[in-house]
Amino acid sequence: MITLTVNGRKKKFAGAPFTRLIDALREEFRLTGTKEGCGEGECGACTVLLDGEPVNSCLIPACSADGRRIETVESLGTPEKLSRLQESFLVCGGAQCGICTPGMLMSAHSHLKAGGKTDDESVRTALAGNLCRCTGYQDIVKSVIGAAKKGAKRK
Amino acid sequence: MRGDPRSMTVLSPRSAAEAVRSLAENAGALPLAGGTDLMVVWNLGLLNGKVVVDLSRVGEWKKISVAKNAVRIGSLVTHSEIQRHAVIRARFPLLVQACSVVGAAQIQNRGTLGGNIANASPAGDTFPPLAVYEAVVHCVGPDGKRVLPIDMFFAGVKKTNLKPGELIEAIELPVPATAPSRAAFRKVGTRAAQSISKTMFAGLLWLKKDGTVADARLSFGSLAPTVKRLRSAERLLAGRRLDAATAAAAAAVLTDDVSPIDDIRSTRDYRLEVSRNLLVQFLEGRKR
Numbered sequence: 001m002i003t004l005t006v007n008g009r010k011k012k013f014a015g016a017p018f019t020r021l022i023d024a025l026r027e028e029f030r031l032t033g034t035k036e037g038c039g040e041g042e043c044g045a046c047t048v049l050l051d052g053e054p055v056n057s058c059l060i061p062a063c064s065a066d067g068r069r070i071e072t073v074e075s076l077g078t079p080e081k082l083s084r085l086q087e088s089f090l091v092c093g094g095a096q097c098g099i100c101t102p103g104m105l106m107s108a109h110s111h112l113k114a115g116g117k118t119d120d121e122s123v124r125t126a127l128a129g130n131l132c133r134c135t136g137y138q139d140i141v142k143s144v145i146g147a148a149k150k151g152a153k154r155k
Numbered sequence: 156m157r158g159d160p161r162s163m164t165v166l167s168p169r170s171a172a173e174a175v176r177s178l179a180e181n182a183g184a185l186p187l188a189g190g191t192d193l194m195v196v197w198n199l200g201l202l203n204g205k206v207v208v209d210l211s212r213v214g215e216w217k218k219i220s221v222a223k224n225a226v227r228i229g230s231l232v233t234h235s236e237i238q239r240h241a242v243i244r245a246r247f248p249l250l251v252q253a254c255s256v257v258g259a260a261q262i263q264n265r266g267t268l269g270g271n272i273a274n275a276s277p278a279g280d281t282f283p284p285l286a287v288y289e290a291v292v293h294c295v296g297p298d299g300k301r302v303l304p305i306d307m308f309f310a311g312v313k314k315t316n317l318k319p320g321e322l323i324e325a326i327e328l329p330v331p332a333t334a335p336s337r338a339a340f341r342k343v344g345t346r347a348a349q350s351i352s353k354t355m356f357a358g359l360l361w362l363k364k365d366g367t368v369a370d371a372r373l374s375f376g377s378l379a380p381t382v383k384r385l386r387s388a389e390r391l392l393a394g395r396r397l398d399a400a401t402a403a404a405a406a407a408v409l410t411d412d413v414s415p416i417d418d419i420r421s422t423r424d425y426r427l428e429v430s431r432n433l434l435v436q437f438l439e440g441r442k443r
Contacts, residue, residue, distance in 0.1 A: 016160035018207065040195045042349060044261055053235070053264040059194040063165045064187065064211040107260065128348030129259025
């Protein structure tokens with residue numbers, strides 16, 4: 001039996017051990033915020049955090065994540081109370097069709113949480129593994145920098 | 156067809172010895188490290204029904220150990236961990252640079268150095284640095300341990316000289332006796348992140364006090380079925396003064412050692428032109 005800590009809660013996964021993490025999250029745990037784009041590690045739509053680091057959940061079989069900590073987009077905020085980063089995406093127009101958004105949010109969240117630099121180039125490097133086919137990159141980067149500035153102000 | 160998880164048998168060894176045994180007892184089983192290559196193929200449905208030896212619990216191979224004359228990087232160390240390691244950053248900066256351009260963060264967090272070389276892509280980003288640092292690969296299999304120099308490790312496109320049942324324990328980098336006078340790594344691809352390279356260069360250069368070349372180690376990736384050292388250019392450079400004529404002469408013998416092809420990523424002509432420019436730029440000591 002595989003045990004995963006998903007968004008702070010210990011969960012047992014009884015499916016086939018080679019089930020991809022994205023499928024375990026979406027189909028078994030009904031956490032459908034995580035999206036599948038390319039299914040080959042190019043687009044980053046399926047990005048979740050594994051022990052705090054961004055990874056492509058389409059490239060990880062559940063057996064390799066056994067005993068580890070996973071955070072999905074559902075861990076950030078709720079529709080009633082968005083996280084600062086989510087709020088900033090809303091305000092800055094960082095989400096268009098929405099497919100890349102959960103992955104963008106998780107990569108950006110991990111970058112900011114780790115104390116990553118918030119200049120344009122550093123944010124772009126942190127998001128380099130996430131593709132937006134609406135090509136809304138300018139506003140996505142603006143959203144991340146905006147959230148970081150707001151965070152700094154509140155401190 | 157997609158990958159079918161129910162068709163797969165997963166073995167989860169808890170130690171190196173158990174991993175070797177699992178692989179020996181299951182001919183044709185697939186070792187799984189970070190999965191960034193294997194899972195792409197599996198997702199396409201091309202590996203259904205196979206036995207997988209999941210190495211994620213083999214702690215012995217996740218360590219980096221530093222000795223006076225060498226750094227030993229466990230095969231399961233990720234590209235991200237290499238970038239964060241202070242000693243590797245100080246002594247093997249070209250490897251660190253290469254690890255920072257593998258895919259993007261998501262791939263660097265999962266992909267391992269052992270997995271990268273085991274996959275043996277002609278375009279493996281870490282290979283030119285491993286070639287100029289003269290890395291050695293520590294292998295272990297049912298018949299015991301074996302050490303392969305990096306230039307004996309690769310056998311062709313996606314082929315290695317690992318024997319059936321052999322796994323990679325670690326990659327060892329000997330610290331050069333003296334620090335190089337000059338070092339550079341360059342990757343040329345369609346974009347900075349996620350792209351597979353058209354050409355890739357790593358170079359180390361030692362100069363004497365009089366400005367002549369004491370030693371040069373030069374390597375290109377993506378220009379042949381496997382990574383190549385430029386033995387011909389290296390020989391030519393030894394003892395010479397570095398000027399425009401020397402650099403041009405070294406670039407002129409590039410094709411003694413490499414044989415680029417036309418493929419979906421680039422053409423032979425483009426690869427050669429850019430590669431010669433990278434080499435000349437390095438030898439003339441120009442920044443990009």
